Amino acid sequence: MLLIMLPLMSMFSLARHEALVSDPAKALKEAFQRTDAMFLRKAKRERLRSGTTGVCALLEGERLHVAWLGDSQALLVQQGSPVILMEPHKPEREDERERIEALGGCVTYMGCWRVNGTLAVSRAIGDIDQKPYVSGEGDVTTHIFSGTEDFLVLACDGFYDAVTSSEVPSLVLGHLQENDGDGQHVAERLVSAAKEGGSSDNITVMVVFLQDPAKVLEDFLAHASVEAEPLFDFGGGGAEAGSDHAG
Template identity: 85%
Template sequence: MAAAVIDEEAARNLLAAVLHDLSGPEGQPRPQNRRVSRDEAEGELSEAVLRLLGGRSGPPWLSASLVRAAVHQTLQADLETFVEKKDEVEGAESDVQTEEVLLFDALLQRCLTCLQEVGSKWQIQLPLAPTTKRSLYVSIHAIRNTRRKMEDRHVSLLEFNELFGFTDGVERSYFAVFDGHGGIDAANYAATHVHVTVARHEALSSDPARALKEAFQRTDAMFLKRARRERLRSGTTGVCALLEGERLHVAWLGDSQALLVRQGNPVTLMEPHKPEREDERERIESLGGCVTFMGCWRVNGTLAVSRAIGDIDQKPYVSGEGDVSSHTLGGTDDFLVLACDGFYDAVSSSEVPSLVLGHLQENGGDGQRVAERLVAAAKEAGSSDNITVLVVFLRDPAKVLEDYLAHGSGEGEPLFDFGGGGAEVPSDHAG
């Protein structure tokens, strides 16, 4: 009972703070004269309002619900008043002129008005808090390292259902790491739109693996339109994980990777898309491209990955079609690690369990800063690239460590060795 009272007080404090800030000029985002398509509107508005609410104390589910309600109310209205007139577009290419775009600043101002309206109503009557059975513990760390720019982006959505209004009783969480190249635009775009495309996919409830896989291709197609409109040339690899009930679905493009650790052993979930893979080389060459060695294997002598969102100058050789694998989770799954190649090129999968469990032992089972430990290990191993690591504990990290120390492995041997790693355990690829 006390917990419910405290949560209600925190919720009302959050609403009061948001409404106070929105009432003054400091709470309004600065105009950027941006244009978005209708397909991009939900993602762009959600991202903008999430950033506005980010960092505030209060229930995360309430922030996600506020975003959903405000964006939904905005997009239900007639958007014709936000459409940019074709004669207002200066110097646009002919194929761009045919695409209808919305003036984002005006649309966002309307969304913020809706946010105020929703917040005022909820101050009178709060929505019901969601009930969840799964407890997830997330640790994230990212560094620019020695690179001139930081081109990685990551997404962690524990409140996926609240953000998109799902009330079907199936618990969902979404996590992603995107590693941009040639600029940050593609990575920003993917971090804004892939999860929205997943949520709005017609097959999410019946076939979530398909929804996750096809979200990459749809996002790639959307970004290519943006790239033509704004003359962008960047690209991004990506790896996404959707926890849906007792199932884990992992989709990827390029060489960002996901690793599951089960009973202290690394479980391979995927095979990166690299030009030297025989099937990737054959696909590229059948399209008229080539794979050459220039320090490493590269597509047409440029990119070291064979699939990515964006890279408009390298389409169709660099494909925007992702792959997906699905896995059933049980009580023996410990944690999931999503990271870019800046991490996995320097730290092997077999080293990850020892690094994580060593950190837990040194910190009394506290996994809050374990991602920092992994990033530091990659840097110490010689990585000079951007490094992003996202760790999702599927069980309480303190309980994970307790079980390891108490039981060891199923064969009666130590479950982990701080001097090395466990053996690889193959996974069941589903697509």
């Protein structure tokens, strides 16, 4: 199963990649690079200055491959707890700052850390004016399933700027509890939480249950302490909702 939050050209690049079956991690990473190259050619022809970030996940048997470019993120929840799979590409990362400065660029603080005083993301598809400082090279990581994983959340920075990783399980499990284990509209629930948290950026969220949502809730309640406070109270809902790019 392929879960993708990327321009359509990225999906096509990946689907046609010769190493998709034999080496999914390589295919995912190179799909980002090919897409960036394609978009830069288009940007030069049409004088485009925009860009986008992206994140995707490929479920291959007992392996979960996550690829990302920029600050869109994938978060795994396992037995009710968040599992950080990746580190977004932001200018304040030491390795990103060193890479940018080695190329002759700079990282400055203007409300947040920015590349050359402009973009708040250090890697992206497009953004032709900031190449090569804003790289088009993605990263890939692989997680081996243990069978205890609950769900996966893919979302852009407009979500994660307002909702922390530690809040995600509470939001999803709260929705399940209020809806008798029904996972419908849970992505909308997360989008609403980000809006209520003050996000004014584009917000895209995709939630993929790795077990039946009713079982996820049942397992969580079974392990919860009898004295634990009632589950969470947030508002929202779906399977996908929103848009992308950190600017």
